[in-house]
Every structure is written in structure tokens, then in C-alpha cells.
Amino acid sequence: MREAVLESLRSVNDPELHRDLVSLGMIERIDVTPHAPSGHAVSVKVNLTTPACPLKATIERDVRAAVMTVPGVETVNVEFGAQVRMPTTPPLPGVKNVLLVGSGKGGVGKSSVAVNIACALAQSGASVGLMDADVYGPSVAHMLGQGQAKLVGNAERKMVPIEAHGIRFISMANLSPAGQALVWRGPMLHSAIQQFLKDAAWGNLDYLIVDLPPGTGDVQLSLTQSVQVTGAVIVTTPQDVALIDAARAIDMFRKASVPILGIIENMSYFVAPDTGTVYDLFGRGGAAKLGNHPLLGEVPLDPSARQDADNGVPAVIAHPETQAARALIQIAENLAGRVSVQTLSELPMAQLV
Template structure:
């Protein structure tokens, strides 16, 4: 019966990777006794957006095996990388960028990181907006200072299950940094290579707006898995978002998708929906995958000012659910990206 159980599992495909769970090495354990099958599936990310579908497909396939009356499905997760890690211990570096400021890029980056961490991933967050750092404030840790460990490497701070570094925790509050390009390059190098990030599934990088020195330093320094573009729906934002996309493509960084932020507003008193900045404008960006439409929500702003990401403070709100969907869709895109460099047949764990 064990052979029949494994044969049944081989008919179940991962909905995003379009290969069966057995050849992908996602079945950690499959045993049967007394008519009860025990199956453990290792997902390609803790934030798998299609976990429920996979569980249902496994149950249907296994219950079709003669003699099996019950199926117990459990899950683990193992984030894979198609090649060498971007940094020691860091599997994927994901850039969150925008063509212009004011589109909510940092808020999206913080909530992506918080959502992935809540789902069980090991997550780091680098605030690469050196001139206008905001991540520390949004995580409620702006008063803390970065220290060095015994190896004289910067020790990232921690908040909400996220390891993070920000210039706000290295320089006096309110002090302007008047730096030229080489100094920016040196700072980014230190954030990446002189910090004790430890083992991470994802390092989210909140970029400054535009297409300047920081973006070039990052793309030329390490292997980046991909980038996310944050924009609002109106044309003035989309024009600049298109420039950011062009920059990433010239730097050979895959653009994994677009987040349309402030996509619409639902009036709390009437429930009516207003497209304040238009809606659906991200469809003009060359057919890139839409990771999600995030509504304009006052709670997101309040939560950011209070130092707690909206996905944690108000997880049932429309904005938080949209941001959670963005994070999970991004994790799925990363898994698909990694598969391109994996062998056709992976060993069974």
C-alpha cells in the first residue's frame, strides 16, 4: 500500500510550480497504517498562498487509494534558492522600489516583511533609504541604537519577528545626511556585508525612490532574486514606475510584480468605494503580475505611526488582508523564480 500511496502523491501538482510534489522533493513523509495515511508536505515557503488547495488535492488523491480511509496532512516549509545564496545565510534578497516618493513604498515593505515573518519565515528588513529612513519608526524602534557583536559586525535590531537595520538607528535623530555617491555606496556595502544577518529566508530591502546610487550599488554588489514595484494608479506615478522597471531590467534584476497602493478608498460611514487616484493603472506597466491592490486606509497610517505594521495590528482590515495577499503572492513568485534553476528531479527528503 505504501507504493500506491506514493504513486497517488505523484499525481498531485504544486499549483504554481506545475510539477508533482514527489519530484519536487516536497513530500517529507508518507506512511500508512490501519487505513490511516500520514503525509507531511514541505512547502516551498511558509507563506504559501495555495496551501489550502495543496492540502485538498493531497486528500483527494490519497483517499482514492484502496484501503485508505483517512488522511492526516501536516505541513513544514523549506525556502529554496536556485543558486548560491545572495549573502552568507540569506536565501533571497528582494528589493521594494518605486519611481517616485509618496506612494507608500516603505509601508508596503514593512508590511510584506511582517506578514512573511508572521507566516513563519525568517525575515530581515534593510532600510536602504539612507536620506529618509522610516523603517525604524514604523517598527516602533526609532530610539534604539545599533551595536556590534563579538566579531565587530553590526547586530541587526529586532521587532515583530523581523531583523532590521536602518540609518535612523545609527545617526542622531533629525540630523540630515549630506553624502555623495561614494559614501552611500560604502554605507550600503556595510549594511549588506558587515552586518550579522544570520540565517534568513528573505531579506527585504526598502529602496529610496527613484533610480539613483543606492539602486546601482545594490544591484552591482549582490545577487538579487527580484524586485517589487510600488505605485499608485495615477499616470504621474506610473510614468516614474515605468522608469524604475526599466532600470531593474537594465541591471538584469527580474521584476516579480507590481503593488498598486492607495488603489481605492472605502468611506467608513457609507461603505461607498471611491477611486481617488483612478484604479487599475498598474495594468499599463507592461503586463507585469499584479501582486495586489491595497486600499487607502487611515488605520495603516495610524499603525505605522504607532510602530506596529497593519497586518499585525488590524489583520482583518481590508488593507491588511490586501497586504497579506501581496506578501504571499510575492513568496509564490519567488518560489517560481527559484524553480527555474533547480534540477528536474529533486531528492525525496
């Protein structure tokens, strides 16, 4: 019967990858045991390509329905594990995927989005690192409540990332005195980025998220030339002045052969807390003007999210019930799905089966 169950699962496709679970190597285990009075109980363990899979419920429903078509099956139990895939060549030792979060201009909430995505992925069960590559204006440490912490080295003379809210992070804010301006030219920026990437004890990570500085300058160039990047995410606000610069960021990544995993529209709308009326303060739907790229989600303008960032506890942890936090959690799941699609499209078939 086990063979019949396995054959039935060939009819179940991953909704995002559009291929069946068996050929994708996602079926880890099938157990068949007698079930009174004359049938069998079947237990199937499915290894998802990310613990943040946004379509887990759909896969469970389809697996259950397919196995129940096998004669003699009376009950079906579906378990889930997760194994984040990586490109053929890992970008860094122990790191499966490097994801860049960029924007064409400042003031669009890019760092806040990066911090919340990182924490949401970690809450789903993934191992996540966050690298603050905005050397001139680092804000990640403050948003994670670690502005006073200092980076230290280990016995191998590597920087040890600071841990907060389930993620590991590195920021220039934890290396330089508070309030001190860094007056550095390009070569020094390049050196700092190299140290953050390759002279840090990141350990084993499913995702290393890199919060880029605004624009299309030295840091972006240094990163794309130094490490294999799985893809980039563009954060923008809806108004045209932000979209113009976001389009430039997209063009930069295109020239650097970095795939665009999707667009996030931040401050997309505002919901009045007293009346529930929705206001499009900066317009809405502007991300659709950026070409044929997936929209990962729209994040409303929410004063509590700003307060959470100032208090050092990301919104997805401090107030997960708010509209902004729910949107960010959904964006993290959508991004994880896009990463799975991107990495699996690069792998030869022999590595999937």
C-alpha cells in the same frame, strides 16, 4: 502500500509551480498504519516552498483526494512543513533570498508596504530581515517603533540588526542623530550599503527585504552589482504621474537583469467608513499599464494604516482585520509564491528531486 500512495501523489501538481509534488521533492514523509476494520490510515507530510504559501488549502484538498483513490485507504491526514528554497548561489551567508522593494518616485507608500510585507511573512513562520536602504530618508525604524534604538556591534565587529515585531532590521535612522541630514556623495552611499549587506550579523534568513529609496540612482546600482537579487517588487499608485516613474524603475531592473516579481498598487481606492462607498481617488487599475507583470495586489487608502505606522506597529499586526491589512497579508503570500516560482525555475532538476 506506501509506494502506491507515493505514485498517487505524482498526479498532484503545485498550483503555482505546475509540477508534481514528488518531482519537486515536496513529499517529506508518508506513514501507513492499519485502520479498523480492514483498511489503512495514511499520513502525508508536505514540505511547502514557503510557510506563506497562498494555496495551501488547494494542495491539501488535492493530496487528500489523490491518496483516497488508493485501494484500502480509509483515512488521510495531511501535515505541512516549509522549506524556503534559494537560488543555486546564496546571495549572502545564511540568506536565501534578497528581495528589492522599489518605486520610481516618492510618496507612493513604498516603505509602509515593505514593512508590512516583512511582518506578514514573519507571522507566517518565515525568518525575515528588513534593510532600510533609503539612507537619506530612513523611515523603517519609526514604523517599527524603534526610532530611538541604536545599532551595536558584536564580538566579530559586525552590526547586530534590531529586532521588532518578529523581524530583524537595520536602518540609518539607528546610526545617525534624529533629524540630522546626511550630505553624502555616491561613494559614501555605496560604502554604507556594503556595510548594511555584508558587515551585519543577519543570521539565517528566508527573505531579506530591501526598502529602496525612490528613483533609479546610486543605491539601486550599488545593490544590483553587489549581491545576487532574487527579484524586485514595484510599488506604485494608480495615477499616470506615478506610473511613468514606475515604468522607469522597471526598465532599470531590466537593464540590471533583476526579475520583476510583481506590481503592488497602493492607495488603489478608498472605502468610506460610514457608507461603504468605494471611491477611486487616484484612479484605479493603473498597474495594468505597466506591462505583462503579475499584480500582487491592490491596497486601499486606510487612515488606520497610517496611524499604525505612526504608532510604530504595522497594520498587519495592529489591525489585521482591516481591508488594508488583509490586502497586505495576501500580497505577502502572493510574493512568497512568486519567489518560489522564480527560485525553482533557476534550479537544476537534480536539486529538486
